[in-house]
Amino acid sequence: MTDLDARRLRVLHTVALRGGVTAAAASLHVSPSAVSQQLAQLEREAGCDLVERVGRGICLTPAGQALAVHAEQVLHALDRAGAAVAAARTGVAGTVRVGTFATAGAFVAPAVARARRRHPALDLRVTEGEDESTLLDLRLTLLDVVVMQEYDHVPVTLPSGLTARPVAxxxxxxxxxxxxxxxxxxxxxxxxxxxxxxxxxxxxxxxxxxxxxxxxxxxxxxxxxxxxxxxxxxxxxxxxxxxxxxxxxxxxxxxxxxxxxxxxxxxxxRTISAVVRTAGGGPQRPAVAAFLAELAAAGAAAAGAAGSYAAGS
The missing domain is CATH 3.40.190.10 (Periplasmic binding protein-like II)
Structure with missing residues (x-):
């Protein structure tokens, strides 16, 4: 077995979480044929079949399932390594990809604007999506922060490896x-x-x-x-x-x-939280920490203002 390419491990992990080639391709913003080619190359590197056809779709073989589990651990280890390097540098810089539901824009947008004013080298990018989809992309390291909603009477259980921080x-x-x-x-x-x-x-x-x-x-x-x-x-x-x-x-x-x-x-x-990958004892990227600080301040202000308006309407 030759060395396994981390980019192809990401493709396999995405297929495992998204449940198929087409959905994985949409998440990775590539074509389905590109995903299939990456899987085929990963199979050559691994020396065994990782996927098999079932009807019109595919499913992971036992070997593919086992490798997908380790792929998540590898991707998160690389993420922590990147965080350690970023923490050792001076200044706040880099890209932070944020997934959010629509109504949280009341405080996500101001938080992004304030973070960019405070840290000109910080590149923040916002993507709207449903909680379940954005949480998958967070596990896939395609997003860095997910703004999630949880209602008192409909609790949410986060997958292992993710941590929620209440915002408002x-x-x-x-x-x-x-x-x-x-x-x-x-x-x-x-x-x-x-x-x-x-x-x-x-x-x-x-x-x-x-x-x-x-x-x-x-x-x-x-x-x-x-x-x-x-x-x-x-x-x-x-x-x-x-x-x-x-x-x-x-x-x-x-x-x-x-x-x-x-x-x-x-x-x-409902409790609105910022969900991040668990640091696992390592440092958090300064860019992510800077955005979370602005998000907490903006979230409290927006929620308070909205509640005051609704109560008086």
Whole structure:
């Protein structure tokens, strides 16, 4: 067996986590044929079959699965080595790749801007994505920081090798038509007979709405399905249903005809965290540490402002 190329190990690891060549190619921003060629070369280096065809797709052989596990360890070791070198240099420089969900832009964007002003040699790049996808890219070392959301009643278990650092709490609010019969503080169980508006079940917002209602003792009637915040609020304003949204969603205001109120009995919130690869006793890259410091400050300010607005709307 010849020496194994770290770049090809990354390709194998990506195929293992993403579940196929096409998905791995999209994650690596290359063509599927390029991924297949890298796998074939890695098989020659390893001296054995690492993948096998199953129908129209492929799966890893036992040898491929074993090598993929070690590939993750190799990639993370290289990442820690790079962090040690960066920590030994003077100044904050380099590229930090950040994955985030859309509404966290309220504080991710200011944090990026402030970090760049403080450290001109720092190159920060933001990619929007769903938590599950961006966390995979963090494990693949394609991202350096992932801004993730976790709801009290829908906990998230992180894979080993990742560490979450809380950035801000974002309370959940009920949005109802202003012309409806309910006023003042509304408990979720008071809305058991209302039509609901929620994202699809597989999305974080969809899981949260359904689970919160179940915890309140009823199965919500999801009359309308929408993930776009503007559409949700427009449907509520038209009197077509009620919805459950985080305070940050309301930071730009709500249309006429929409009333908001905090959840209570019990109060609900989501925790927004910055997830990084566990340092494993080594230093963290100064570039990542600089961005995390700005993110913590911006997150607390944005979440507080959004909550104050929603409470007074």
């Amino acid at each position: 709490d974002d309370p959940l609010y009920v949005v109802t038509p202003a012309t409806g019969p309910l006023s003042g503080r509304v408990r979720l169980r008071d809305l058991r007979d209302a039509p609901w508006i929620a994202p699809a079940p597989a999305t974080p917002g969809g899981r949260v709405t359904r689970q919160a209602c179940r915890d309140a003792g009823f199965e919500p009637e999801i009359r309308h399905t929408a993930i776009d915040v503007a559409l949700v609020l427009d449907l509520v304003a038209a009197g077509l249903g009620v919805a459950l949204v985080p305070a940050l969603v309301l930071r730009h205001g709500v249309p006429a005809g929409v009333r908001t109120g905090p959840t209570w009995d019990p109060p609900l919130k």
